[in-house]
Amino acid sequence: MRDQAEQTEATEFLPDAGLLAAACGLLLIVKVWLAARLDLHSDEIFYWLASTMPAPAYSDLPFVTALLAGLGSALDPGNPLATRALFLAGGSCLPAVVYWVSLPFTGRGDALQAAFLSICIPLGGFLGLLAVPDVPMLLCGLIGLGFLDRALRTDSIGHWLGAGAFMALGLCTHYRFILFPAAAILYLLLHRRGIWRNGGFRLAAGIAALGLLPILWANLPGDMGSAGFYFIERHPWQFNMEGLLQVPTQALLVTPPLYALLLGSAWLMFRKHTHRRRDTHVNLLLWFALPHLLVYALLAPWSDANSTTEHWPLPGYFPLLVFAPEALRRTHAWLARRLMGAALATAAIPAIGFAGALLALAGIGSQSWQTQLRPFVGAGVLSEKMAGWGAFAEHTGQLLREDFAGQPVTVTDNYYTAAQLQYADVAAGAYTLDMDKAVRDGRFRQFELWGRTGDFVRRRPDEPMLFITEDSALNVGQKRELMSRACALADTLEQIDQLSLFGGDKRFGFYRGRVSAEIGAPAASPCPYPPQAWIDQPAPGAILSETIAVSGWAYNEDLGVDRVLLLLDGAVVAETEYGLPRPDVVEAGDFRTDPNQPKLGFRAEIDATAFASGRRELSIRIIDSRGFATDYGRREVLLTKP
Numbered sequence: 179m180r181d182q183a184e185q186t187e188a189t190e191f192l193p194d195a196g197l198l199a200a201a202c203g204l205l206l207i208v209k210v211w212l213a214a215r216l217d218l219h220s221d222e223i224f225y226w227l228a229s230t231m232p233a234p235a236y237s238d239l240p241f242v243t244a245l246l247a248g249l250g251s252a253l254d255p256g257n258p259l260a261t262r263a264l265f266l267a268g269g270s271c272l273p274a275v276v277y278w279v280s281l282p283f284t285g286r287g288d289a290l291q292a293a294f295l296s297i298c299i300p301l302g303g304f305l306g307l308l309a310v311p312d313v314p315m316l317l318c319g320l321i322g323l324g325f326l327d328r329a330l331r332t333d334s335i336g337h338w339l340g341a342g343a344f345m346a347l348g349l350c351t352h353y354r355f356i357l358f359p360a361a362a363i364l365y366l367l368l369h370r371r372g373i374w375r376n377g378g379f380r381l382a383a384g385i386a387a388l389g390l391l392p393i394l395w396a397n398l399p400g401d402m403g404s405a406g407f408y409f410i411e412r413h414p415w416q417f418n419m420e421g422l423l424q425v426p427t428q429a430l431l432v433t434p435p436l437y438a439l440l441l442g443s444a445w446l447m448f449r450k451h452t453h454r455r456r457d458t459h460v461n462l463l464l465w466f467a468l469p470h471l472l473v474y475a476l477l478a479p480w481s482d483a484n485s486t487t488e489h490w491p492l493p494g495y496f497p498l499l500v501f502a503p504e505a506l507r508r509t510h511a512w513l514a515r516r517l518m519g520a521a522l523a524t525a526a527i528p529a530i531g532f533a534g535a536l537l538a539l540a541g542i543g544s545q546s547w548q549t550q551l552r553p554f555v556g557a558g559v560l561s562e563k564m565a566g567w568g569a570f571a572e573h574t575g576q577l578l579r580e581d582f583a584g585q586p587v588t589v590t591d592n593y594y595t596a597a598q599l600q601y602a603d604v605a606a607g608a609y610t611l612d613m614d615k616a617v618r619d620g621r622f623r624q625f626e627l628w629g630r631t632g633d634f635v636r637r638r639p640d641e642p643m644l645f646i647t648e649d650s651a652l653n654v655g656q657k658r659e660l661m662s663r664a665c666a667l668a669d670t671l672e673q674i675d676q677l678s679l680f681g682g683d684k685r686f687g688f689y690r691g692r693v694s695a696e697i698g699a700p701a702a703s704p705c706p707y708p709p710q711a712w713i714d715q716p717a718p719g720a721i722l723s724e725t726i727a728v729s730g731w732a733y734n735e736d737l738g739v740d741r742v743l744l745l746l747d748g749a750v751v752a753e754t755e756y757g758l759p760r761p762d763v764v765e766a767g768d769f770r771t772d773p774n775q776p777k778l779g780f781r782a783e784i785d786a787t788a789f790a791s792g793r794r795e796l797s798i799r800i801i802d803s804r805g806f807a808t809d810y811g812r813r814e815v816l817l818t819k820p
Contacts, residue, residue, distance in 0.1 A: 195290060197294065198273060198290060198293055198294045201294065201297055201532065202270065202273055202297060205270075205297055205303055205535065205536075205539075206266070206270050208536070208539050208543075209266055209269070209306055209307045209539065210259065210266060212307055212539060212542070212543040212546070213258060213259045213262045213266060213307055214257075214258065214259040215543070215546040216258060216307075216542070216543065216545060216546050216564040216565070217258060217564045217565055217566070217567040217568060217598075218258050218261060218309070218564070218567070218598070218601065219308060219310075219563055219564050220563065220593075220594035220615075221308075221310055222247065222261065222262075222308055222309040222310065223594050223597040223598055223601060224593065224594065224597060224619075224621060225239075225243045225244045225247045225309060225310075226244075226247045226248065226251060226261055226309070226597070226601060227597040227600060227601070228244035228247075228624070229244040229245065229247050229248025229249075229251065230248065230600070231628060232244075232245075232248075234391070234392035234395045234396070235392040235393060235395055235396035235404070236396065236624050237396070237404055237407075237620055237621055237622075237623040237624035237627070238404065238407075238408065238619065238620040238621055238624070239311060239351070239352055239353070240349070240350040240351060240352070240389075240392040240393055240396070241350060241392055242311070242314050242347060242350045242351040243309070243310065243311045243314065243351060243352075246264040246265060246268075246309070246314060247261050247264075247265075247309045249264060250262060250263040250264045250265070250309070255603070256601060256602060256603060261309050262306075262307065262308065262309045265306050265307075265308065265309045265310070265313045265314075266306045266307070267306075268305075268306060268313040268314060268317050269305040269306020269307070269313050270306060271317065272296055272297075272302065272305060272306075272313075272316065272317065272320075272496075273293035273294065273296050273297055274293065275317060275320045275321060275324070276289075276292050276293045276295075276296040276320065276496060276499055276500075277289045277290060277292065277293040278324055279320055279321075279323060279324040279327070279497075279500065280292045280293070280499070280500045282327055282328065282331065282459070283459065283460065283463070283500050283501070284500065284501070284503070284504070287503075288501075288503040288504065289500075291502075291503035291506070292499040292500055292502055292503055294528065295436075295499050295502050295503070295506075295528055295531075296496060296499055297532065297535060298436060298528040298529075298531030298532045298534075298535065299432055299436065299492075299495055299496075299531060299535070300431060300432065300433065300531060300534035300535045300537070300538045301431060301432075301488070301489050301492050301535075301538065302492065302495070302496070302535070303531075303532065303534075303535025303536075303538070303539075304535055304538045304539060304542075307539065307542070311351050311352040312489055312492065314347070314348075314351045315348055315351045315352045315354065315355050315493070316492065316493050316496065318344045318345070318347045318348030318351060318355065318358075319344075319348055319355065319358040319466070319493055320493075320496055320497075321340070321344045322340075322341050322344035322345045322348060322358060322362075323358075323462070323463075323466050323497065325337050325338075325340035325341035325344060326341040326362060326382075326462070327459055327462055329341050329378060329379075329382070330370065330373075330459065330462070331459070333376070333378060334378075335378050335381070337378075338378035338379060338381055338382040339381065339382065339385065341382045341386075342381065342382030342383065342384070342385030342386045343385055345358065345359050345362070345382075345385075345386035345389060346385055346386050346387075346388045346389030347389065348389065349386070349389025349390055349392075349393065350389050350392050353393070353405065353408050353409070354490065357469045357470055357473065357493075358466065358493075359386060360469065361465045361466050361469050362465070362466075364465060365458075365461065365462055365465040365466075366379075369458040369461060369462075370458070393405065400623070403623065404620070404623070407620045408620060412482050412618075412620065413480065413481040413482045414480070414481075414482060415480050415481075416480065417479050417480060418479050418480070419479070420479075421477075421478035421479030421480065421481070422478070422479055424474065424475050424478035424479075425475050427488065428471075428475075428488070428491055431488055432495065432531070433530050433531045433534045435526065435527040435530055435531070436527055436528070436530065436531040439502055439505055439506060439509065439527055440495055440498045440499075440502060440505075442505040442508070442509065443498045443499070443500075443501045443502040443504075443505040444464065444467065444468070444498050446501050446504060446505050446508070447460050447461075447463055447464050447498070447500075447501050448464065450501075460501075463497040463498070463500055463501075464497070466494075466497045467494045467495070467496075467497040467498050468494065469494070470490075470491050470492075470493045470494030471491050471494040471495075474490050474491045475491070506524060506527065506528075509524055509527070510524040542561075542564070544560055544561075545560060545561050545562060545563070545564045545565040546564075546565060548560055548562065548565055548566075548679075548680045548683075549680075552680065552681060557681050557682070557683060558683055560680075560683070562650075562679070562680055562683050562684040565680070565684075566679040566680060566684045567598045567602075568602070569677075569679055570595075570598065570677065570679070570684075570686060571598060571599060571601075571602035571604050572602075573677050573686075574599060574604050574605070574644075574646065574688070575602070575604045577644070577674070577675055577688055578604070578605070578644065581644075581674060581675075581690060582642055582644065582690075583642075584642070585605075586641065586642040586643055586644045586690075587609065587635060587638045587641050587642065587643045587644070587693055588605035588607075588608040588609065588643075588644050588646070589608065589609045589610070589611060589632070589635055589643060589644070589645045589646070589664070589667070590608055590609070590610050590611070590612075590645075590646045590647075590648075591610070591611055591612065591645075591646065591647040591648060591652070591660050592610060592612045592614070592615055592616070592648060592651065593610045593612045593615065593616045593621060593622075593625060594615075595608075595610070595646060595648055596608035596609065596610045596630065605644075607630070608630070609630050609631065609632065609634060609635050610625060610630060610631065610632075611631075611632045611660060611663050611664060612625075613663075614656070632663060632667060635667050635693060636667065636693070636694070636697055638693050639693055639694065639695045639696070640692060640693060640694075640695045641692070641693050642690070642691075642692055642693075643667070643668060643671075643690070643691045643692060643693050644688065644689070644690060645664050645668075645671065645688075645689040645690075645691060646686060646687070646688055646689075647660060647661075647686065647687045647689075648684075648685070648686055649685040649686060649687050649708075650682070650683060650684050650685040650686075654708055654710055657707075657708040658707055658708060658735075661705055661706060661707050661708065662701075662705065662707075664689070664691075664702075665701040665702040665703075665705035665706075666701045667693060667694060668691035668692060668693060668694060668701075668702040669691070669692050669693075669694050669695065669699065669702060670691050670692050670702050671689050671690070671691035671702040671705060671706060672689060672690055672691065672706060672804070673687060673688070673689050673706045673804065673806050674688050674689065674690045675687075675688040676688070676806060676807075681748075682809065687806075689706060703736065704736030704737055705735070705736050706736070706737060706804075707734065707735040707736060707737070708734075708808060709732060709733065709734040709739060709800040709802055709808050709810070710732070710733060710734070711730060711731060711732035711733070711742075711798060711800055711810045711811060712730050712731055712732075712811070713728065713729075713730040713796075713798065713810075713811040713813065714729045714730045714731075715727060715728065715729050715730075716728065716796070716813075716815055717813075718813040718814060718815075719813075719814060719815070719816070720815050720816070721815075721816045721818060722786050722815055722816065722817055722818070723786060723817075723818045723819065723820045724785075724786055724787065724820050725783055725784070725785065725786055726744075726746075726782075726783065726784045726785075726786045726796075726815075726817075727781075727782075727783045728744055728754065728780075728781065728782045728783075728796070728798070729779070729780065729781040729782075730779070730780060730781075730798070730811070731760045731763045731778045731779045731780065732756070732778060732780060732798070732800050732810070733763070733767075733769050733772040733774070733775065733778045734772060734800070734802050734803070735769070735771045735772055736771050736772075737772075737773075737802045737803045737804060738772050738773040738774045738802065738803045739756060739772070739774060739778075739800055739801070739802060739803070740801045740802060740803050740805070741753060741754075741756060741800075741801040742754045742756045742780040742798055742799070742800055742801070743798065743799040743801070744782050744784070744796075744798060744799075745796070745797045745798065745799055745809065746789065746794050746795070746796055747794055747795050748795070748797075750799065751784060751789075752782050752784045753782070754780040754781060754782035754798070755780060755781055755782060756779075756780040757774065757777040757779070757780075758777060758778075758779030758780065758781060759776055759777055759779065760776055760777070760778045760779040761776040763776070763778050763779070764776045764778065773803075780798075786817050787819070787820070789817055790817070791817050791818050791819055792816070792817060793814055793815070793816055793817075794814070794815055794816075794817055795812055795813070795814055795815075796811075796812075796813055796814075796815050797809055797810060797811050797812045797813070798810050798811055
């Protein structure tokens with residue numbers, strides 16, 4: 179009978195194993211393909227940059243993520259696939275880890291189905307594509323959970339060592355990992371009070387505590403500034419109604435059927451614990467799952483929406499997978515009493531989740547098909563955060579060779595642009611004037627420690643300088659403030675080139691100058707400030723039938739405007755009459771440094787009947803006195819036949 183039972187279990191095991199292998203193989207192929215095509219995201223490029231300057235911890239994270247990115251890059255420097263290689267491997271191991279964690283609680287069949295369900299959570303199936311902390315953090319948390327459960331069952335010194343080691347590694351990965359050891363401590367306090375006298379536990383606790391050393395190394399010299407920023411400063415701590423959408427958003431991201439199944443699994447686990455009070459191992463799973471779901475849901479209304487991101491609760495779903503197969507069977511039994519197609523409806527739950535994982539991969543992968551997809555989706559729809567950096571680095575390298583006799587001081591407007599140049603081996607040791615995203619991400623302090631902020635540019639007096647701005651990431655006010663800081667560093671600064679990618683969705687400006695020879699020297703003059711303008715008419719949404727009449731004003735501090743062109747759907751259709759008196763604009767805006775003031779106005783009239791009827795995009799193109807163009811004032815108008 180035992181042989182027959184084992185044979186039956188094996189017969190059920192093999193088809194499930196084949197399906198799991200096929201699904202994991204498909205995901206891995208897609209992720210490897212995309213990892214090779216997509217440029218590094220701003221977070222990834224920062225972790226890679228950190229890996230080039232090894233330390234126990236950095237301004238926002240301990241060392242593990244940077245270490246993994248650096249080890250991968252060592253296989254093939256400058257290759258995004260290599261940088262992501264260890265994260266891809268870790269993400270591919272997650273189903274096996276879920277299977278291993280599940281075995282003490284269920285049979286092999288349910289453990290295998292739990293492993294399969296782990297890739298049906300869309301963000302779970304997505305893990306590994308990006309070189310970010312989520313993969314090592316989740317792996318360490320789940321493996322630590324598995325070792326802790328086995329240690330409590332067997333009191334094996336090996337399992338205690340494993341639990342302590344992976345808890346320590348997790349603490350060396352991210353501040354958010356603190357929820358794992360906190361959950362373990364609370365569980366032990368409530369359910370295993372005598373464990374504190376156990377030598378194996380004390381050994382594991384001592385090893386786990388070593389994971390705090392990198393965090394202390396980074397925080398104690400700086401008055402806990404890194405941890406303070408992460409837990410306090412980056413959040414407004416004021417109630418925001420939008421935070422109440424965190425739970426519905428999670429349900430959509432997990433897919434509503436699978437989210438409901440996981441909640442059902444949590445309820446099933448709770449019932450098992452209450453019915454078997456002596457078996458507290460099931461409760462261990464709940465203690466590891468629920469804090470990740472509840473803490474972020476409760477804090478979401480008071481925290482920064484840009485910081486409490488969608489993937490943070492993800493570790494809370496994986497312990498619930500252990501009993502998700504049983505919850506799925508109960509769901510099928512419940513549906514079978516009410517629906518004809520119960521089997522199909524039950525199978526749809528993981529199928530929809532797996533489709534969601536593929537859809538998430540397709541969504542981020544769409545960035546690598548900018549040229550092919552733009553005609554169908556239109557301009558400004560696709561993200562370009564992970565696209566175009568190769569072309570940018572190549573263009574910058576060519577500019578350095580052609581316009582500079584030697585290697586100039588390279589300065590950028592944001593930290594990830596500087597890192598991208600170093601990743602492409604174009605400009606080692608680039609500086610950044612980033613006081614926006616770097617501060618918001620908690621990384622400005624790290625660039626100060628590395629000596630790569632604007633203050634350190636002054637230590638290179640009288641050297642040639644290349645200054646680069648990512649114009650598509652800046653509004654006019656931000657660009658003006660940035661140019662003021664750049665001009666304060668230089669004796670001279672002039673624009674020498676522009677780069678426009680993906681129909682203008684990703685744009686860069688390149689400026690040549692010379693670092694001021696003395697601190698406090700006068701700022702570069704003229705300073706290449708961005709032009710500003712306003713279209714008085716037509717108003718957005720205007721209906722035009724016979725004549726397209728356009729009027730407004732444009733100015734450019736220090737440099738002046740040479741011409742203003744009229745564009746329709748991005749194509750030049752006329753040159754406006756520029757230089758009309760607008761003393762009202764000069765007085766209202768105090769525009770005194772434009773050499774054309776007060777003659778800042780423009781106007782044009784063109785025959786609307788020369789163009790096809792329909793909705794069209796109207797804008798202007800400002801050409802400054804040195805010949806550089808800036809498009810401005812996009813608005814939709816409706817052309818109709820008279």
